[in-house]
Amino acid sequence: AQKVTQAQTEISVVEKEDVTLDCVYETRDTTYYLFWYKQPPSGELVFLIRRNSFDEQNEISGRYSWNFQKSTSSFNFTITASQVVDSAVYFCALKPPRGAQKLVFGQGTRLTINP
Amino acid sequence: SAVISQKPSRDICQRGTSLTIQCQVDSQVTMMFWYRQQPGQSLTLIATANQGSEATYESGFVIDKFPISRPNLTFSTLTVSNMSPEDSSIYLCSLGGNTEAFFGQGTRLTVV
Numbered sequence: 001a002q003k004v005t006q007a008q009t010e011i012s013v014v015e016k017e018d019v020t021l022d023c024v025y026e027t028r029d030t031t032y033y034l035f036w037y038k039q040p041p042s043g044e045l046v047f048l049i050r051r052n053s054f055d056e057q058n059e060i061s062g063r064y065s066w067n068f069q070k071s072t073s074s075f076n077f078t079i080t081a082s083q084v085v086d087s088a089v090y091f092c093a094l095k096p097p098r099g100a101q102k103l104v105f106g107q108g109t110r111l112t113i114n115p
Numbered sequence: 116s117a118v119i120s121q122k123p124s125r126d127i128c129q130r131g132t133s134l135t136i137q138c139q140v141d142s143q144v145t146m147m148f149w150y151r152q153q154p155g156q157s158l159t160l161i162a163t164a165n166q167g168s169e170a171t172y173e174s175g176f177v178i179d180k181f182p183i184s185r186p187n188l189t190f191s192t193l194t195v196s197n198m199s200p201e202d203s204s205i206y207l208c209s210l211g212g213n214t215e216a217f218f219g220q221g222t223r224l225t226v227v
Contacts, residue, residue, distance in 0.1 A: 045218040
């Protein structure tokens, strides 16, 4: 069975602090895809990143960075110098390479950045 | 990436009525998915919609309650039937594929 765990239900930090959102996953597939999404109060789901299980390189995009560690089945997300606009619910998700191809979501982490 | 247009963006409906949500894509896609997100919860897959065949529903969801149409490769609808307050949620359509996973803007439904 596939499972995604985001143990941090809520995080609150002060603006300009760095913050890391944890994501741990379980799967028996050797090939899979991992995703992060941002959900602002408007409710839409904004795609942030997709990572192939064969690519363990960390990725940086502006203030965002992702640390993929296959050995620990983790795909953590760090926001550097956080801003109020980063306040949202963040979801980590897992997708098998074939079959139903549906996403398995974590429970989400509600991030609040205080001015 | 494909552009997904979902509407309505929000609605307030009376219990016992039905609402049809539309999802339009600017390119042809084989698989489309419909998710539900209850207040404060994560996303749960309702069904997978392939063009030309009946939708495949996940456990806990039935066609009578959530009928889905997929008339072509760029369009799908989800109907929430005989609504009750428990149906108040955000409903999202999504595209499938080997690597892609994009979502529509979501429909925020409130049933009163």
